[in-house]
Amino acid sequence: MFKNLVVRPKNIVVALLSLGLAAGVTVAPANAAPKNLARSVVQTDWLEKNLDNPDVKIIEVSTEAGLYERGHIKNAVKFNWYTDLVEVVNRDIVAGARFQKLARAAGINKNSTVVLYGDKNNWFAAWGAWIFNTYGIEDVRLVDGGRVKWEKDGRPFTTVVPTPKEGNFVATKADKSIRATLIRDVLPAVRKKGSADLVDIRSADEYNGKIFAPAGFQELAVRAGHIPGAVNVPWGANVNADGTFKSVADLKKLYADKGIDGKKPIITYCRIGERSSLTWFVLSEILGYEVKNYDGSWTEYGNGVGNPINNPAGTIWGAA
Amino acid sequence: MGSSVISAVTNFGRGSGDSGTSTEVSTWSKGDSVRTGLAALLVVGLLFSAYQLSDNEGTGANAALSLLIGSALGIAFERGRFCFFCIFRDAIEDRDTTPFLSILSAIAVGAIGYAVIFGQFLPDTSSDRLPPNAHIGPVSTALVAAGLAFGIGMALSGACISGHLYRIGQGSLRAYPALFGSLIGFGLGFKSWNTLYSKSISIAPTAWLPHYLGYGGSLVLTLLLLAVIAVVAIRIGKNSTPLANPVATKIDLASLRQSLLINRWRPLTTGAIFGVIGTFAYLRIEPLGVTRQLSTTSRTYFEGQGWIPQNLDGLDLMAGCIAVVSTAIVNNGWLILGIVIASFAAALAGNRFKFQQITWRNALTALVGGLLLGWSSMIALGCTVGVLLSGTQSFALSGWVFFATAFTGAWIGIKLKLHKL
Numbered sequence: 001m002f003k004n005l006v007v008r009p010k011n012i013v014v015a016l017l018s019l020g021l022a023a024g025v026t027v028a029p030a031n032a033a034p035k036n037l038a039r040s041v042v043q044t045d046w047l048e049k050n051l052d053n054p055d056v057k058i059i060e061v062s063t064e065a066g067l068y069e070r071g072h073i074k075n076a077v078k079f080n081w082y083t084d085l086v087e088v089v090n091r092d093i094v095a096g097a098r099f100q101k102l103a104r105a106a107g108i109n110k111n112s113t114v115v116l117y118g119d120k121n122n123w124f125a126a127w128g129a130w131i132f133n134t135y136g137i138e139d140v141r142l143v144d145g146g147r148v149k150w151e152k153d154g155r156p157f158t159t160v161v162p163t164p165k166e167g168n169f170v171a172t173k174a175d176k177s178i179r180a181t182l183i184r185d186v187l188p189a190v191r192k193k194g195s196a197d198l199v200d201i202r203s204a205d206e207y208n209g210k211i212f213a214p215a216g217f218q219e220l221a222v223r224a225g226h227i228p229g230a231v232n233v234p235w236g237a238n239v240n241a242d243g244t245f246k247s248v249a250d251l252k253k254l255y256a257d258k259g260i261d262g263k264k265p266i267i268t269y270c271r272i273g274e275r276s277s278l279t280w281f282v283l284s285e286i287l288g289y290e291v292k293n294y295d296g297s298w299t300e301y302g303n304g305v306g307n308p309i310n311n312p313a314g315t316i317w318g319a320a
Numbered sequence: 321m322g323s324s325v326i327s328a329v330t331n332f333g334r335g336s337g338d339s340g341t342s343t344e345v346s347t348w349s350k351g352d353s354v355r356t357g358l359a360a361l362l363v364v365g366l367l368f369s370a371y372q373l374s375d376n377e378g379t380g381a382n383a384a385l386s387l388l389i390g391s392a393l394g395i396a397f398e399r400g401r402f403c404f405f406c407i408f409r410d411a412i413e414d415r416d417t418t419p420f421l422s423i424l425s426a427i428a429v430g431a432i433g434y435a436v437i438f439g440q441f442l443p444d445t446s447s448d449r450l451p452p453n454a455h456i457g458p459v460s461t462a463l464v465a466a467g468l469a470f471g472i473g474m475a476l477s478g479a480c481i482s483g484h485l486y487r488i489g490q491g492s493l494r495a496y497p498a499l500f501g502s503l504i505g506f507g508l509g510f511k512s513w514n515t516l517y518s519k520s521i522s523i524a525p526t527a528w529l530p531h532y533l534g535y536g537g538s539l540v541l542t543l544l545l546l547a548v549i550a551v552v553a554i555r556i557g558k559n560s561t562p563l564a565n566p567v568a569t570k571i572d573l574a575s576l577r578q579s580l581l582i583n584r585w586r587p588l589t590t591g592a593i594f595g596v597i598g599t600f601a602y603l604r605i606e607p608l609g610v611t612r613q614l615s616t617t618s619r620t621y622f623e624g625q626g627w628i629p630q631n632l633d634g635l636d637l638m639a640g641c642i643a644v645v646s647t648a649i650v651n652n653g654w655l656i657l658g659i660v661i662a663s664f665a666a667a668l669a670g671n672r673f674k675f676q677q678i679t680w681r682n683a684l685t686a687l688v689g690g691l692l693l694g695w696s697s698m699i700a701l702g703c704t705v706g707v708l709l710s711g712t713q714s715f716a717l718s719g720w721v722f723f724a725t726a727f728t729g730a731w732i733g734i735k736l737k738l739h740k741l
Binding site for chain 2: 065066069070159160161215216
């Protein structure tokens with residue numbers, strides 16, 4: 001019973017921020033850890049009060065086709081993760097110029113607050129948040145619990161597609177401090193043990209090399225296992241049963257138990273870099289650690305010729 | 321003029337004797353009351369199940385809604401005798417083209433509904449994008465082959481897949497070997513998929529009318545085409561069933577009961593009901609189709625046996641009644657359950673439930689026909705409902721190609737007298 005009465009620091013900051021907004025005061029993000037917490041996670045009730053706030057731009061990034069079309073949060077614009085947020089020919093994140101065009105069409109201005117949500121524990125919404133951060137949007141937030149929480153709260157959906165006024169957002173150069181590459185970040189971290197913490201967010205069976213990819217997924221690496229030195233914290237561990245983020249204390253403990261305390265730079269990865277953006281979001285935007293998301297992930301690393309790996313199960317591709 | 325109306329009215333009660341066109345209010349027996357009461361109980365049971373499903377964490381509102389949509393379909397199938405093969409056979413064999421109009425009416429009403437929804441789901445038709453989930457497929461030689469095979473399979477087994485499903489509710493026993501055959505047929509489809517995909521389907525164009533004409537133009541063209549087909553059908557129709565006259569000039573309870581439960585629903589009305597249900601289904605869940613669950617069941621079983629490839633190339637990226645590997649009942653499974661039970665309720669209320677005679681011979685033809693139905697609806701990514709109706713309603717050329725080829729296949733099958741084997 002008392003459990004429910006525990007006041008989470010996150011809630012306090014959110015409440016303070018709401019008060020600040022109500023008073024028309026701009027609350028500057030506190031520099032102290034947890035960095036950006038108030039700004040980076042919004043509750044559904046806050047969003048419902050800010051649906052028509054011209055400074056708030058709502059973006060839905062879901063994986064299930066037709067979900068947005070059959071009902072979305074009022075004034076939300078749809079971003080399609082596999083065409084809008086990536087370069088489909090080059091394997092890369094969306095180019096700056098195209099992203100700027102897309103963001104402007106969604107009505108996003110230089111000083112907009114961008115609020116993202118989606119299905120499946122905000123999986124691809126977090127990828128969206130990472131991309132928005134990469135291109136210099138200052139204020140990017142995720143809706144706690146995403147679509148499912150909003151729906152469970154009994155809050156309304158609409159099918160009306162908004163027609164935003166063209167925004168004036170200007171994309172910055174892609175921020176290298178939150179994106180890891182094989183050559184620049186990952187291999188050096190493997191070679192020089194202890195220079196960075198690697199977090200593998202895939203399932204234990206993938207991490208241990210028992211399987212190559214989860215059932216139903218086709219993107220594969222020809223090797224099973226993980227990057228040497230990486231610890232395994234499956235991405236689902238970041239959220240409660242209802243899809244909302246765990247409390248800051250719980251999250252801190254979850255990673256500290258695995259030796260991740262934010263004292264060293266962190267690299268997160270999964271199979272193709274999408275699910276790991278949720279862990280990037282938790283470590284970077286909620287806990288305030290220095291984190292890069294490695295979007296090449298296991299499909300690049302595990303396939304790379306000569307990259308050292310760790311494969312406890314010893315599974316060999318092609319062997320029966 | 322006035323006297324002809326009066327004579328028409330006084331002619332009531334001298335109907336042809338065919339209950340489908342009777343203008344006479346038949347006497348209501350105690351048995352009718354019992355049967356109708358049972359049917360009402362079944363409907364209440366369906367509603368209650370939907371209510372239960374909607375509360376269920378795992379299945380949710382979409383399963384409940386699927387069950388209700390299936391129930392509506394089951395009643396409409398049974399009451400309107402919306403059986404694609406029967407409709408084709410009436411036209412081909414008896415030159416009775418009246419029932420054919422129900423298909424045209426379903427496409428017309430559905431196309432209007434789809435156009436309205438599309439306009440909101442995908443306002444800009446100039447990009448390469450397609451509206452989500454709509455059954456718009458590639459127009460390949462494989463599709464042509466599948467359409468022909470489907471038509472022949474209908475002739476052999478006596479119905480299409482949706483036809484077999486709703487006829488279970490009327491007591492059909494041939495439906496069982498036919499649907500069992502279709503499960504094996506789906507397996508053969510999965511086995512041949514990768515070859516057909518690389519040789520034909522993957523290189524075939526996906527033609528969607530609104531890319532060229534926008535929604536308005538596509539709708540106008542579709543309605544014009546339907547009008548032309550209707551004119552031709554009516555002109556060549558010879559022995560067309562007279563449309564059921566209203567049972568009475570004034571609606572009273574007895575005549576209402578007669579037209580709802582006993583008399584066959586008029587083709588245009590039946591078609592319009594299908595158009596409306598199709599629109600609702602697309603708006604809320606997915607386009608109408610009846611093969612996704614069957615296909616899923618087949619794929620899951622055969623994959624477990626290691627008889628079909630684990631990777632079906634490109635299938636995940638297609639739109640249609642696509643199989644997933646799952647042991648759980650998908651939404652489409654609830655829809656099918658709704659069709660069978662509601663059709664049974666409708667048949668019961670109208671005293672049309674009767675176990676159909678089954679012999680080794682007609683069970684075998686049903687099984688072989690079912691094989692063809694299964695194979696072809698796997699390759700075409702749906703059947704007469706999922707591709708023919710939902711495809712044409714979404715302005716997909718693939719839907720029209722399947723319509724033409726399935727009709728041709730049925731024509732070949734009937735000329736070869738496969739349905740009388």
